Amino acid sequence: MRIVVAPDSFGGTLSAREAAEAIADGWRRSVPDADLRLVPLADGGTGFAEVLHTALGGTVHELEVTGPLGDPVQGSWLQVGDTGYLECASACGLHHVAREDRIPEVARTATTYGVGQLLADARDRGVRTVVVGLGGSATTDGGAGMLAALGATPVDEDGLALPHGGAALALCDRLDGTPDLGGMQLVAASDVDNPLLGEHGAAAVFGPQKGADAGTVAELDAALGTFAGVLAGLAGREIRDDAAAGAAGGLGAALLALGARVESGAGLVRGLVGLDAELDAAAGAGGLAVTGEGSFDWQSLRGKLITAVARGAADRGIPCVVLAGQVSVGRREAGAAGVDAAHGVADELGLDASMADPAGTLAELASRVAPQWNR
Numbered sequence: 264m265r266i267v268v269a270p271d272s273f274g275g276t277l278s279a280r281e282a283a284e285a286i287a288d289g290w291r292r293s294v295p296d297a298d299l300r301l302v303p304l305a306d307g308g309t310g311f312a313e314v315l316h317t318a319l320g321g322t323v324h325e326l327e328v329t330g331p332l333g334d335p336v337q338g339s340w341l342q343v344g345d346t347g348y349l350e351c352a353s354a355c356g357l358h359h360v361a362r363e364d365r366i367p368e369v370a371r372t373a374t375t376y377g378v379g380q381l382l383a384d385a386r387d388r389g390v391r392t393v394v395v396g397l398g399g400s401a402t403t404d405g406g407a408g409m410l411a412a413l414g415a416t417p418v419d420e421d422g423l424a425l426p427h428g429g430a431a432l433a434l435c436d437r438l439d440g441t442p443d444l445g446g447m448q449l450v451a452a453s454d455v456d457n458p459l460l461g462e463h464g465a466a467a468v469f470g471p472q473k474g475a476d477a478g479t480v481a482e483l484d485a486a487l488g489t490f491a492g493v494l495a496g497l498a499g500r501e502i503r504d505d506a507a508a509g510a511a512g513g514l515g516a517a518l519l520a521l522g523a524r525v526e527s528g529a530g531l532v533r534g535l536v537g538l539d540a541e542l543d544a545a546a547g548a549g550g551l552a553v554t555g556e557g558s559f560d561w562q563s564l565r566g567k568l569i570t571a572v573a574r575g576a577a578d579r580g581i582p583c584v585v586l587a588g589q590v591s592v593g594r595r596e597a598g599a600a601g602v603d604a605a606h607g608v609a610d611e612l613g614l615d616a617s618m619a620d621p622a623g624t625l626a627e628l629a630s631r632v633a634p635q636w637n638r
C-alpha cells in the first residue's frame with residue numbers, strides 16, 4: 264500500500280520535512296513494510312525553500328543580511344540552474360523576532376532590507392528568474408527595505424533617506440535611484456491574496472501578529488497608502504488593489520511594482536514537488552494520503568495546502584487522514600473537505616507533551632493510527 268505523507272509545517276515546532284519524517288517513523292513502527300512517499304509541502308511562507316530544496320536539489324547560498332530588526336541574520340536562498348527560490352522569511356521572518364519583542368515599535372520599524380540583499384546576491388550570481396516566497400514575515404514596510412537594498416532608496420521631500428520600517432513611509436516622497444535587478448524576472452509566490460490596504464490589507468490582517476496594536480495598524484495602513492503612490496510611479500500603474508499586494512507586509516506590492524508575476528505559493532510548490540503525480544501513483548496502489556499541520560482549524564479548510572491534499576485524494580478515491588498538533592474542525596466539516604479522519608497529537612497525548620517533544624509525539628500518534636488504515 265502506497266502512502267503519500269504530505270504535511271505542511273507545524274507552526275513553531277516542526278518544519279514540513281521534520282513532520283513528514285516523524286509521521287513516517289511512527290507509521291513504520293506499526294507497519295514496517297509500508298511504502299511511504301514523503302512529500303513535505305509549503306506555501307510561500309516559512310519552509311518554502313527547504314521543501315523545494317528537498318524536492319529539487321540545487322545549491323543553498325547562505326549569507327549574512329540585515330534582519331527585520333536591523334541586526335544581522337543568516338539568510339539563504341536556493342539556486343536550481345538559473346532559477347533562484349528565495350523565501351522572504353529567511354531574511355525578514357517573524358521567527359527572527361522573539362515573542363516578547365513583537366511590540367508596536369518593532370512592527371513600525373521592521374525591514375525587508377535583507378530580502379533585497381538576497382536578491383542582489385542572486386542577481387550577482389547571474390540568476391535569470393527568482394521566485395520569492397511570501398509569508399511568515401515580521402515586516403509591514405511595503406517592501407521599502409528591499410527596494411533600498413536594490414538601489415532605490417525611499418526618501419522624504421528633502422531627499423533624505425527614510426529610516427527602516429513601514430511607519431516612516433508616511434513621509435515618503437519618491438525613490439532615489441533605480442532598482443537594479445540585472446534583468447532578472449521575478450515571481451511572487453504568495454501565501455495570501457490580500458490587497459495592500461484597508462480592512463483586508465497587510466497592516467490590518469497581519470500587523471497584530473507582528474506586534475502592532477490598533478493605533479499602529481492605522482498608522483501603518485496610512486503610511487502604506489502614501490507608499491502605494493510611490494510604488495504606482497515605479498510600476499506605471501496602481502498596484503494597491505492587486506491580489507497579494509498585501510502579502511508579507513506589502514512586500515508583494517513592491518514585487519508587483521518591479522514587474523513580478525503573482526502565483527499561489529501553495530499551487531507552485533504543489534506542482535514543483537509533484538504532489539499530483541504522487542497521489543496518482545498512490546491511487547493505483549490502493550493508497551492513502553496523510554497530511555497535517557500545527558492546528559487543523561477552520562482556517563485550514565479555507566487554506567490551500569491541507570485542502571489540496573484532501574481534494575486531490577478524494578478526486579482519486581483514496582482516503583485522506585490528517586495528523587495535526589491540535590484539531591478543532593468537526594468531523595462533518597472535515598468530511599466535506601475530503602478528510603476521512605483527523606487526529607490531534609495534543610488531544611491524544613496532551614498539549615504539554617506534544618509541545619515538549621513534537622517529533623516524538625507525532626511519531627507516536629502515527630504509530631497508533633497506522634494499523635487502522637493498513638490494508
Ligand SMILES: Nc1ncnc2c1ncn2[C@@H]1O[C@H](COP(=O)(O)OP(=O)(O)O)[C@@H](O)[C@H]1O
Nearest residue numbers: 272273274276556557558588589609617618621
Ligand atoms: N507539535 C504541536 N502540538 C500541538 N500544537 C501545535 C504543535 N505545533 C504547532 N502547534 C499549534 O499550531 C499552531 C500553528 O498552526 P499551523 O496550522 O501550523 O500554522 P499557521 O501558523 O499557519 O496557523 C501553533 O500556534 C500551535 O498552537
Ligand SMILES: O=C(O)[C@@H](CO)OP(=O)(O)O
Nearest residue numbers: 398399400469510511512
Ligand atoms: O507575512 C505576512 O504578512 C503573512 C501574509 O503573507 O504571512 P502569514 O500568512 O504566514 O501570517
